Amino acid sequence: MAEDRRTRRSRRALGAALVELVLERGFTALTVEDITERADVARATFYAHFRDKEDLFARVTADLLAGLAERLAPVVADSAIGFTGKPVLEMLRHAREERDLYRIVLRGEGDGKPLQMFVDACARATAEEFRARAERNAVQPRIDPELLARVWVGEQIAVLRWWVEQETLSLPAEEVVRMLLDLAMHGRYWASGFEPPA
Amino acid sequence: MAEDRRTRRSRRALGAALVELVLERGFTALTVEDITERADVARATFYAHFRDKEDLFARVTADLLAGLAERLAPVVADSAIGFTGKPVLEMLRHAREERDLYRIVLRGEGDGKPLQMFVDACARATAEEFRARAERNAVQPRIDPELLARVWVGEQIAVLRWWVEQETLSLPAEEVVRMLLDLAMHGRYWASGFEPPA
DNA sequence: GCCAGTTACAGACAGACTGTTCATTAGCCA
DNA sequence: TGGCTAATGAACAGTCTGTCTGTAACTGGC
Numbered sequence: 130m131a132e133d134r135r136t137r138r139s140r141r142a143l144g145a146a147l148v149e150l151v152l153e154r155g156f157t158a159l160t161v162e163d164i165t166e167r168a169d170v171a172r173a174t175f176y177a178h179f180r181d182k183e184d185l186f187a188r189v190t191a192d193l194l195a196g197l198a199e200r201l202a203p204v205v206a207d208s209a210i211g212f213t214g215k216p217v218l219e220m221l222r223h224a225r226e227e228r229d230l231y232r233i234v235l236r237g238e239g240d241g242k243p244l245q246m247f248v249d250a251c252a253r254a255t256a257e258e259f260r261a262r263a264e265r266n267a268v269q270p271r272i273d274p275e276l277l278a279r280v281w282v283g284e285q286i287a288v289l290r291w292w293v294e295q296e297t298l299s300l301p302a303e304e305v306v307r308m309l310l311d312l313a314m315h316g317r318y319w320a321s322g323f324e325p326p327a
Numbered sequence: 328m329a330e331d332r333r334t335r336r337s338r339r340a341l342g343a344a345l346v347e348l349v350l351e352r353g354f355t356a357l358t359v360e361d362i363t364e365r366a367d368v369a370r371a372t373f374y375a376h377f378r379d380k381e382d383l384f385a386r387v388t389a390d391l392l393a394g395l396a397e398r399l400a401p402v403v404a405d406s407a408i409g410f411t412g413k414p415v416l417e418m419l420r421h422a423r424e425e426r427d428l429y430r431i432v433l434r435g436e437g438d439g440k441p442l443q444m445f446v447d448a449c450a451r452a453t454a455e456e457f458r459a460r461a462e463r464n465a466v467q468p469r470i471d472p473e474l475l476a477r478v479w480v481g482e483q484i485a486v487l488r489w490w491v492e493q494e495t496l497s498l499p500a501e502e503v504v505r506m507l508l509d510l511a512m513h514g515r516y517w518a519s520g521f522e523p524p525a
Numbered sequence: 526g527c528c529a530g531t532t533a534c535a536g537a538c539a540g541a542c543t544g545t546t547c548a549t550t551a552g553c554c555a
Numbered sequence: 556t557g558g559c560t561a562a563t564g565a566a567c568a569g570t571c572t573g574t575c576t577g578t579a580a581c582t583g584g585c
Contacts, residue, residue, distance in 0.1 A: 133552090133553065133560070134552085134553065135552065135561050135562070136560090139561085139562080155438060156438055157355070157381075157438050160541085160542065160543090161542080161543075161544090162543095170563095171562060171563045171564065172544095172563095172564090173545090173546090173562075173563065173564075173565090174562055176543095176544065176545075177561075180544090181544080183355075236439055236443075237435040237438065237440075237442055237443070238438055238439065240353060240354060240355050240436055240437070240439075241434055241436065241438075241439050241442070244435055244439070245434075259519060262519070263519065263520055266521070268519070268520035268521055269520050270519050270520045271509070271517065271519070271520055272506055272509070272510070272518040274519075276486065276489060276506070277515065277518055277519060279485045279486065279489045280482050280486060280510065280515070281515060282485065283481045283482050283484060283485025284478050284482050286481060286485075287477045287478055287481025288474065288477065288478060290477075291474060308470055308474070311469070312470070312478065312515075313515040313516050314516050315514050316510065316511055316512050316513050316515075316517070317475065317478070317479060317510070317514075318511050318512050319469065319514070320468070320469050320470040320475055321460070321461065321466070321468050321469070321470075321472075321475060322461055322466035322467050322468045322469055323464070323466055331532070331581090331582065331583085332581085332582070332583090333531085333533070333580090333581065333582070334531090334532070337532085337533080358570085358572090359571080359572075359573090360571080360572095368533080368534095369533060369534045370534095370535090370573095371533075371534065371535075371536090371574090371575090372532080372533055372534075374573065375532075375533080378573090379572085379573080
């Protein structure tokens with residue numbers, strides 16, 4: 130008796146409706162009634178499941194993050210040595226599947242709070258990864274790992290957003306990962322075509 | 328007769344009140360009445376100047392961007408050759424002066440729209456800069472300049488946000504610029520303490 | 526300093542949206 | 556099938572919005 134089918138149906142429909150509508154009109158423009166109408170659910174039912182539309186959005190985002198974490202877990206363990214790019218690749222694949230949701234989250238809909246959840250989760254994981262890796266390999270970071278994680282995540286998010294916003298996902302995920310790896314290795318100076326000055 | 332003093336007073340007060348209140352309670356939580364009350368202005372007066380609170384926020388952000396552009400103009404001309412970091416330094420100084428506003432914009436308040444204005448403005452300028460520089464020095468970018476600009480801006484924004492959110496601005500702007508330059512030069516691999524593999 | 530023109534003001538207004546409650550109906554699962 | 560739980564539609568007060576008054580206060584030019 131894990132969960133009543135009616136409950137599942139309602140929640141799913143409301144979540145899907147939210148995503149559709151945010152994509153069409155933006156989060157703030159939406160009414161609870163808009164959402165319930167699209168989901169074909171009574172307004173009273175909405176309030177039986179969620180406090181308000183922010184709550185719904187937060188849960189949808191949390192589910193997305195949970196799904197991402199689940200997919201990342203096995204991959205992260207493997208890439209403990211260096212920047213293999215495997216976790217990033219897995220995230221890009223996830224983003225391709227859940228493209229609409231990624232879009233609205235990365236656009237900062239909902240006062241940027243879902244995005245913050247996303248960024249903070251990534252930053253925390255990355256910082257921890259950096260710390261552990263430095264210790265394991267006994268190297269001294271040249272830049273505060275906390276800040277470095279923020280930078281790394283900021284970069285990933287920027288690329289991710291650019292990627293999911295393209296009408297056709299013409300550039301394959303593998304290409305994107307390669308570019309990010311090149312950047313991490315050689316720096317932006319190299320990427321822009323210059324040889325680093327002596 | 329450029330502008331009536333009363334007009335100026337009202338607009339300024341409303342803008343300042345908005346910034347204060349967003350910092351305290353977040354944008355969506357605010358009421359037009361909250362803002363007018365804090366600004367000590369009649370509610371009707373608000374609507375004489377702005378369509379709604381989004382409009383007010385958008386104008387405040389636009390003013391900020393205009394101010395930034397003004398300060399950046401002379402500096403950008405000088406740094407045409409390479410990554411001197413001067414424009415970034417100037418932006419950091421601007422951010423220190425307008426710290427509260429930078430904070431709320433970078434947090435993505437207002438459905439991320441002001442942030443988008445900010446990011447897009449930066450990205451456009453940066454991409455143009457990259458393009459011009461590559462042409463002037465006759466080098467071939469190794470990565471799509473459009474994407475490179477997004478990455479660069481994403482990185483800057485991440486650092487900027489981290490910086491303005493610190494309670495004390497303990498790390499001087501010059502230090503931050505140095506770190507960003509190091510990253511641009513040598514890449515993140517270097518920054519994390521590793522020597523780049525052959 | 527006065528005066529015409531503009532702005533600020535308080536209050537009132539309908540309309541929309543919110544979040545809650547309730548009695549009733551429909552669907553589920555064992 | 557029967558007991559339980561969720562969904563429904565309708566109604567509710569309360570809040571916020573955006574607009575529109577007539578009146579009072581101020582401003583800048585003369």
